[in-house]
Amino acid sequence: MIDACTTPLTVDLTGLRVAISAGAGGIGRVMADGFAACGARVFLCDVDAEMLAACPHPNMRADMADAPACEDFVNAAVAHLGGLDVMVNNAGIAGPTARVEDVRTEDLERTMAIDIESFFHCARRAVPALRATGKGGAIINLSSAAGRFGFPLRSPYAAAKWGVIGFTKSLAIELGPEGIRVNAILPGLVAGDRIRRVIEAKAQAEGTPFRDKEAQLLAANSLRTYVTQHDIANMALYLCSPFGRSISGQALAIDGDMQFLA
Numbered sequence: 001m002i003d004a005c006t007t008p009l010t011v012d013l014t015g016l017r018v019a020i021s022a023g024a025g026g027i028g029r030v031m032a033d034g035f036a037a038c039g040a041r042v043f044l045c046d047v048d049a050e051m052l053a054a055c056p057h058p059n060m061r062a063d064m065a066d067a068p069a070c071e072d073f074v075n076a077a078v079a080h081l082g083g084l085d086v087m088v089n090n091a092g093i094a095g096p097t098a099r100v101e102d103v104r105t106e107d108l109e110r111t112m113a114i115d116i117e118s119f120f121h122c123a124r125r126a127v128p129a130l131r132a133t134g135k136g137g138a139i140i141n142l143s144s145a146a147g148r149f150g151f152p153l154r155s156p157y158a159a160a161k162w163g164v165i166g167f168t169k170s171l172a173i174e175l176g177p178e179g180i181r182v183n184a185i186l187p188g189l190v191a192g193d194r195i196r197r198v199i200e201a202k203a204q205a206e207g208t209p210f211r212d213k214e215a216q217l218l219a220a221n222s223l224r225t226y227v228t229q230h231d232i233a234n235m236a237l238y239l240c241s242p243f244g245r246s247i248s249g250q251a252l253a254i255d256g257d258m259q260f261l262a
Contacts, residue, residue, distance in 0.1 A: 009234040011241040014039030017084050018240075019077035021064055021122060022091035024051035026194065027142070027187070030229040031088060032057050034237050040086075043077040064091035065113040070121035078129045085133060086240050087126035089119040089141045089164075094194065095157040097201035108156045115160035119167060127175065136179025138240050141168050142232075143184045143251065149261040153205050161186075165251050172249030181248035185235050188255020189217060191226035222257035 013035060023032045023044030029051075032042045036057065045062040046052050052059050060076050062069040078084050095111035096103050119141055130137035146154060147161035165184055172182040189195055203213040218224050231254050238244050239252075 007230060009034065009038070009237045009241075011038050011237055011243070013237070013241060016040035016086060016240065017077075017081035018042045018086040018088065019074060019081070019084060019122075019126065020044040020088040020090055021062075021070075021073065021118065022046055023057070023088075024048055024055045024059060026192065027190065027229045027232050028088075028090040029055065031090065031233040031236050034230070034233040035086075035240075038237060038241075040240075041081055043080045045073040045076075064118035064122075065110055067113075067117070067121045070118050071125045074122050074125035074129070078125075083133055084126055084129035085135070085137050087122060087130065087137075087139045088236060089122055089139070091115070091118050092142060092144075094198055094201075095154065095160070097153050097198075097205050099153065100155050103156060111156040112160055115157065116163040116167065119164060123167075123171065127180070130175075130180050131178055136181065138244075139168075139171065139175075139180065139182045140236050140239060141182070141184045143168070143186045145186055145188045145253065145255045145258045145261060147184070147186055148251065148253070149258070151261045153202060168251065169249055176248055181239070181244070183239055183244075183247060183249070184251045185232060185239075186251055186253040186255060187227060187232050188221060188253065188258045189226045190232065191228055195226070216262055220258055220260050220262060221255060222259070225256055227254055227256055 018035050018040050022028045024046035042057045044059045047063045062073040092115050096107040143164040144161040146158040147165050151158040168184040203210045
């Protein structure tokens with residue numbers, strides 16, 4: 001068994017200017033730390049003021065459910081960094097766990113606002129800044145294994161994550177002639193509190209013991225294991241390095257080879 005990855009990929013990203021939404025905790029924070037460790041300059045936002053206060057990277061508070069806040073964040077990042085080379089759309093919430101007829105409109109709208117609409121708003125402002133460098137650039141969108149499988153009782157989340165794939169593919173074609181690469185990363189079961197909460201909610205909705213639901217999900221991937229936040233972050237580092245210069249328009253699953261979601 002290969003040990004779980006807990007260290008950043010070692011690549012030279014000196015001087016790269018990177019904006020990361022929802023970057024003060026979880027995958028976003030590990031990405032921010034990884035980029036910084038490789039020499040990049042990072043500016044991030046988050047809605048959690050307490051996590052921002054504990055974060056060593058330049059940051060601001062912003063709720064990605066609010067369209068003007070998305071654009072304000074990118075504007076602030078461009079101003080602080082003196083330009084932009086990479087936009088990482090990482091913001092996301094789990095959304096409701098319920099049958100479609102029981103999903104409240106406000107929960108649906110907030111899930112869509114954060115999980116897909118914020119990507120559009122951030123990209124809309126980031127693209128002119130990426131173009132202005134004259135060197136191309138990169139956009140990385142965080143989707144999910146739920147962006148390629150159906151996910152019962154999680155229809156708002158799955159719909160948004162499928163939308164991220166379509167958005168990514170469309171932008172890659174649109175921006176490719178200018179050298180701007182656009183890719184999506186699709187995490188699977190990422191070890192941590194968030195997936196535990198997701199499994200607990202699914203187990204409760206189905207009347208299933210937590211351990212049984214967890215075992216069912218783990219059995220759906222070939223490696224029978226969780227992936228780590230570093231696994232996800234390292235793919236972002238790779239895509240933004242010279243090694244990823246020819247990769248665009250891809251939906252890259254980092255999930256232990258998931259076969260389905262249940």
